[in-house]
Amino acid sequence: MSVALFTLGGTIAMGGDRRLTGADLTAAVPGLAELGRPVEIQDIEAVPSANLTAAKVLEVVDAASKAIAAGATGVVVTQGTDTLEETAFLVDQVWPHPQPFVLTGALRNPTLAGPDGPANLLAACRVACSPAARDLGALVVFKDEIHAARWVRKTHTTSTSAFASPATGPIGHVVEEQVRVLTRPARLDGLQGSAExxxxxxxxxxxxxxxxxxxxxxxxxxxxxxxxxxxxxxxxxxxxxxxxxxxxxxxxxxxxxxxxxxxxxxxxxxxxxxxxxxxxxxxxxxxxxxxxxxxxxxxxxxxxxxxxxxxxxxxxxxxx
Known part of the structure; x- marks a missing residue:
């Protein structure tokens, strides 16, 4: 059982004069090796999230579904934060699997003091392989908070606490390496039919x-x-x-x-x-x-x- 990691660029991958790959990102995460699950990486198109399209997101969902069919216990996607809330909601409409689909990123790039990407990626991977996160659809994980896709919003331009769910608050947290889901919102009817x-x-x-x-x-x-x-x-x-x-x-x-x-x-x-x-x-x-x-x-x-x-x-x- 593995975690399928798909990378789409964004601040989390801004490594100065080059874009960081998934291998670069995972190598910078302390504690990832102790996760108990291998991380299988697929580097997708590295673009600012302003250039992401719904069609590209559907392609990632298709690739993620294939990873689940091959035995992955959950999915993590890293991308830029500007459109992450829209990506998460789109995924939530079309994701048919009980396995978690987790999105994360960073507000501070790896060249700055105190980058938040490694901690966010580690928390996202923990959520992706947690039984507690099954049957919750698409989730957004930042600052050890777990947010449901239909409520989460980017609420600040630069703060590492930018992601919040104003209507409800987070549905869970990652505490002492444990995924704690405090409330389980019912899955709503997703998209009926296939969106080409x-x-x-x-x-x-x-x-x-x-x-x-x-x-x-x-x-x-x-x-x-x-x-x-x-x-x-x-x-x-x-x-x-x-x-x-x-x-x-x-x-x-x-x-x-x-x-x-x-x-x-x-x-x-x-x-x-x-x-x-x-x-x-x-x-x-x-x-x-x-x-x-x-x-x-x-x-x-x-x-x-x-x-x-x-x-x-x-x-x-x-x-x-």
């Missing part, structure tokens, strides 16, 4: 953040270029009155998901009824995004459209 990378690349979903005094000009023509829209609304699901007609028209032609730009808490359903408030918008055909933040909602909507899922509203209802 080429189809996913061709599926366009826009994300529109609402701002004060928004004129809605950027919504014009959206139906000609995109198949779906996620609205990052104000507060608990509110938009300026002036945007209501445009959003209603778009909701008649494509799925339009209502989320909050705040980053924590759910969209309300039955509190505010004025024009542009959540009751009004949901009655006009917008879909309740529940507790999902706008970035994860976009990932989910894109996957649903790429697989021709008919019940988009039902898929999002799990997150209310």
């Amino acid at each position: 990378p080429s189809v996913l690349e061709a599926t366009k979903v826009a994300l529109y953040p609402i701002t004060m005094d928004d004129d809605g000009l950027l919504l014009r023509g959206l139906a000609d270029t995109h198949q779906g829209l996620v609205v990052a609304a104000l507060g608990a699901g509110h938009v300026p009155n002036a945007l209501v007609p445009a959003l209603e028209a778009l909701a008649a032609t494509m799925p339009v998901v209502l989320t909050s730009r705040t980053g924590a808490g759910s969209i309300l359903r039955n509190t505010y009824a004025g024009p542009g408030a959540e009751i009004d918008l949901l009655q006009r055909g917008l879909i309740d995004g529940g507790f999902l933040d706008p970035y994860k909602a976009r990932v989910l909507l894109r996957l649903l459209l790429a697989t021709d899922e008919d019940d988009v509203s039902g898929a999002f209802a799990q997150y209310r």
Whole structure:
């Protein structure tokens, strides 16, 4: 039984004048040899996470599934932190195995004093081979904290404590070399059907953040270029009155998901009824995004459209 490690570059692999390989990363981790499991390394394309694509992530998921079939006890992926929360949520939708799929990285690169990459990688490997972490889907491990993919967010640009789950907190910790899962969130229904990378690349979903005094000009023509829209609304699901007609028209032609730009808490359903408030918008055909933040909602909507899922509203209802 081994841990399958896939490396995708990022800060954790920034070794000055060259990109570090998986062998370089594991060699810098004290205690990894005492893990009791060999680490089998596959170096994938080393890119900044801003250049990662959903199609590339699906390729990694496919390779990880093959590693599980070959006997791996769990999977670890290292990548840049900028899009890690989106990668984790995408993986969580399509990962069919009970074995853990763990993502980690670093905020301080190996050339700096106190790099966090080695500790994060060691904790991630411990989680990946722990029976306690089975049946939890995709997990994010930083600073010895274990986060569920659907709640975790990057909340700071530089802090080594950047990853947090504002709505719930971490679901577990790594303490004295032991993986301690404190709560086990139920696995939700993942993606039904297969998301082909080429189809996913061709599926366009826009994300529109609402701002004060928004004129809605950027919504014009959206139906000609995109198949779906996620609205990052104000507060608990509110938009300026002036945007209501445009959003209603778009909701008649494509799925339009209502989320909050705040980053924590759910969209309300039955509190505010004025024009542009959540009751009004949901009655006009917008879909309740529940507790999902706008970035994860976009990932989910894109996957649903790429697989021709008919019940988009039902898929999002799990997150209310």
